[in-house]
Amino acid sequence: MENIYRPIRCEVKDIITESPTIKTVVLKPKEEFSFLAGQFASLTVPGVGEAPFTPSSSPYDKEKLEFTVMRTGRVTDAIHNLKKGDIVGVRGPYGKPYPLEHYKGKEILLVGGGVGLAPIRALFLALMETISNYKRIVFCCGARTPDDYIYKEMILDKWHNLCEEYPLCFRITVDKKNEEWKYGEGVVTKTLDGLDIDIKNSVAVVCGPPIMMKFTTLKLLEIGYREEQIYLSMERKMYCAVGQCRHCLIGDLFVCKDGPVFTYDQIKDKPNIWA
Amino acid sequence: MDTLYITKKDWDSFIKGKVEICSIFAPFEYERRLFYNRVSPDIEKDIVYNRVRTVEPLKMFFAPFKERVVPEVQEIPEIVIMGVTACDINGLKIMDRVFIGDDYKDPNYANRREKTLIISSDCLSPYTTCFCELVGIHPYPLDGFDLNISVFEEGVLVDIGSDKGRSFIGEDQKFFQASKEQINKREQNRKKISERIKESNRDFDLGNITTKLKGAYQTELWKLPKDIENCVQCGSCTNNCPSCVCFLLEDTGTQDTMKKVKVWDSCLFPGYARMAAGVSPRPTLYDRYANRLLCKYWYIVENYGKTGCTGCGRCIDGCPGKIDKRKILTEVLREKSAINR
Numbered sequence: 001m002e003n004i005y006r007p008i009r010c011e012v013k014d015i016i017t018e019s020p021t022i023k024t025v026v027l028k029p030k031e032e033f034s035f036l037a038g039q040f041a042s043l044t045v046p047g048v049g050e051a052p053f054t055p056s057s058s059p060y061d062k063e064k065l066e067f068t069v070m071r072t073g074r075v076t077d078a079i080h081n082l083k084k085g086d087i088v089g090v091r092g093p094y095g096k097p098y099p100l101e102h103y104k105g106k107e108i109l110l111v112g113g114g115v116g117l118a119p120i121r122a123l124f125l126a127l128m129e130t131i132s133n134y135k136r137i138v139f140c141c142g143a144r145t146p147d148d149y150i151y152k153e154m155i156l157d158k159w160h161n162l163c164e165e166y167p168l169c170f171r172i173t174v175d176k177k178n179e180e181w182k183y184g185e186g187v188v189t190k191t192l193d194g195l196d197i198d199i200k201n202s203v204a205v206v207c208g209p210p211i212m213m214k215f216t217t218l219k220l221l222e223i224g225y226r227e228e229q230i231y232l233s234m235e236r237k238m239y240c241a242v243g244q245c246r247h248c249l250i251g252d253l254f255v256c257k258d259g260p261v262f263t264y265d266q267i268k269d270k271p272n273i274w275a
Numbered sequence: 276m277d278t279l280y281i282t283k284k285d286w287d288s289f290i291k292g293k294v295e296i297c298s299i300f301a302p303f304e305y306e307r308r309l310f311y312n313r314v315s316p317d318i319e320k321d322i323v324y325n326r327v328r329t330v331e332p333l334k335m336f337f338a339p340f341k342e343r344v345v346p347e348v349q350e351i352p353e354i355v356i357m358g359v360t361a362c363d364i365n366g367l368k369i370m371d372r373v374f375i376g377d378d379y380k381d382p383n384y385a386n387r388r389e390k391t392l393i394i395s396s397d398c399l400s401p402y403t404t405c406f407c408e409l410v411g412i413h414p415y416p417l418d419g420f421d422l423n424i425s426v427f428e429e430g431v432l433v434d435i436g437s438d439k440g441r442s443f444i445g446e447d448q449k450f451f452q453a454s455k456e457q458i459n460k461r462e463q464n465r466k467k468i469s470e471r472i473k474e475s476n477r478d479f480d481l482g483n484i485t486t487k488l489k490g491a492y493q494t495e496l497w498k499l500p501k502d503i504e505n506c507v508q509c510g511s512c513t514n515n516c517p518s519c520v521c522f523l524l525e526d527t528g529t530q531d532t533m534k535k536v537k538v539w540d541s542c543l544f545p546g547y548a549r550m551a552a553g554v555s556p557r558p559t560l561y562d563r564y565a566n567r568l569l570c571k572y573w574y575i576v577e578n579y580g581k582t583g584c585t586g587c588g589r590c591i592d593g594c595p596g597k598i599d600k601r602k603i604l605t606e607v608l609r610e611k612s613a614i615n616r
C-alpha cells in the first residue's frame with residue numbers, strides 16, 4: 001500500500017526574495033509531481049515540520065514547482081532559511097482545483113492581496129495557457145506598501161505588457177504608497193469601484209488575508225455578484241491534508257478535501273469563517 | 276446471523292487452547308474497573324466477560340497515542356481482542372470511515388485492522404455514566420465484530436460476524452447451533468439492560484440532537500451551561516473517546532531520512548486550530564467546547580452518516596472538572612429551542 005504520508009524529495013533550486021517577509025522557493029521534484037490550479041501541497045522541512053501551501057508556479061510547468069511563503073511561524077522560518085541544494089519534501093496535490101470548466105466564456109475577476117497573490121498567480125498562468133476560453137481577465141492586486149508587493153516585475157512589467165495582446169487588464173493598488181509608486185493607493189476593495197464588467201457573466205476569485213477576503217466579499221456582493229460566483233481560498237491549521245486529522249474543518253467542511261477553494265454560499269453559514 | 280452455543284467450561288478450555296497459539300487481549304479487573312491486558316495461561320481464568328466497557332477506548336489498539344507513520348510500522352502482530360463492547364464497536368466504525376473509508380488509507384491502521392480479530396460481548400452491568408441508548412446504540416453489538424459472545428451462567432452464545440470469526444472457531448466439535456429458546460432468553464436479558472440504561476438517563480433528552488444542534492455555533496449559547504467553565508482543557512475527554520480521531524504530525528527526520536510521527540491531538544487545546552500567524556477560529560474555551568460536541572453530533576454525521584458519540588460515558592467519567600456532557604447538551608438544546616421559538 002502506498003504510504004499517504006510519504007513526501008516526494010525535492011531539491012531547492014533557487015530562493016527568490018519577494019519582499020522583506022516573503023520568499024519564493026523554487027523546487028525540482030525528484031519524482032513526477034503535477035497539480036491543477038487551486039490544489040495545494042504539503043511542504044516538509046525535514047526535522048522541523050510540514051505546512052500546506054498552494055504552489056505559485058504554473059501547473060503547466062512540469063520542470064519546477066514554486067511556493068511563495070510568508071514568514072509567520074516555525075515552519076515558514078525554516079523555509080526562509082533554506083539554501084540552494086537543500087532537500088525538502090512535498091506531498092500532494094490535495095483538494096479541489098478551481099472549476100475552470102465553469103469559467104469558460106466568462107469575465108474572470110481575480111482579486112489578490114499580499115501573499116494571497118501566490119495561488120492567484122498559478123491560476124493566472126493556467127488561464128493564460130487557454131486564454132481563448134475566457135472572455136476577459138480583470139486582475140486586481142493589492143499590498144500594504146510598494147515594498148510588500150510580490151511578483152513586482154511580473155505584475156508591473158511582464159504581465160502588464162500582455163494587456164495589449166490579450167483581453168486582460170490590471171488594477172493595481174497599495175494601502176500606502178511611496179514617492180516612486182505610480183499606481184493606485186487604497187485598500188484592494190477600492191479597485192472594484194467602477195468595474196466595467198458584465199457581472200452576470202463573471203466569476204470572482206479572491207485570495208488574501210482573512211480581513212481582505214471578508215471586505216472583498218462584502219464589496220463583491222454589494223456590486224452585484226451572487227454568492228455562488230465568489231470563489232474564496234480558505235486557510236486553516238492542517239496536518240494530514242487528506243481528511244483525517246480534522247484540524248482544518250470549517251463547520252463540517254474539510255478545507256483539505258472539500259476545499260481549499262469554496263464559493264461563498266458554501267461557507268457563509270459556517271462558524272467564524274474569517275478567522 | 277449464525278449463532279452457536281457452547282458450555283462455559285468448554286469455552287474456557289477453547290480459549291485456553293487459543294492462548295497457547297495467539298496473542299489475545301481481554302478485559303481484567305483492577306481496582307474495580309476493567310482494563311485490557313494480554314492474556315497469559317496463568318491469568319486466563321480471570322478474564323471478565325460481559326460486564327461493561329474497559330477504561331481504555333478500543334482505538335488505542337488501532338491508532339496508538341504516538342507512532343511513526345513515515346516510514347510506516349513494519350512489524351504489526353496478529354492479535355485477538357476480546358470483550359469489546361458495543362460502544363467501542365461503534366467507535367471503530369467511525370475510525371474505519373476516517374482512516375480506511377476513503378481513497379487515502381492510513382497504512383498502519385489498515386494493516387492493524389487486517390491483522391486483528393475482534394470478539395465483542397454484551398454489556399450486562401453498565402455504569403450510571405453510560406448512555407448508549409440515548410444515541411441510538413444498544414448495549415449489545417449487532418454487527419461490526421468477527422465474533423460476539425453472550426455469557427450466561429450455563430454457557431456462551433457465539434454470534435458469527437465474519438469469515439475470519441468462523442475460521443477462528445474452525446471445526447471445533449464443542450460448538451452447537453444455538454436453540455431458539457436460548458436466543459429468546461438472551462433477547463429478554465438484552466432488553467432489560469437497555470431499559471436500565473434508559474432509566475438511568477431519564478433526566479437527559481438528546482432526541483433529534485443532530486437536527487437541533489445545527490447552527491448552534493454562538494459562543495454566547497455555550498456560556499449558558501455553567502459547568503463548561505470547569506473545563507481545564509486537559510484533553511481527557513478526547514483521549515478517552517473511542518471515536519475521537521484528531522491527530523497531529525511531527526517531523527523528526529533529516530534531509531536523508533524523512534520521518535513523521537503521528538500523535539493524538541485534542542480540539543480542546545487552545546493551540547489545536549491556531550494558525551501560523553497566531554489567529555484561531557475558536558479563540559475561547561466555549562468555542563472549543565462547543566466544537567467538540569458539534570463535531571460529535573453534527574459534523575461527523577454530515578461527514579460519515581452516523582453520530583460520532585457512542586454513549587460510552589468515558590468523557591464524563593474521566594473529566595477532572597466533573598462536567599456531564601448529557602447535562603450540558605440537555606441545557607444547550609433547551610436554550611436553543613427557546614431562542615428559536
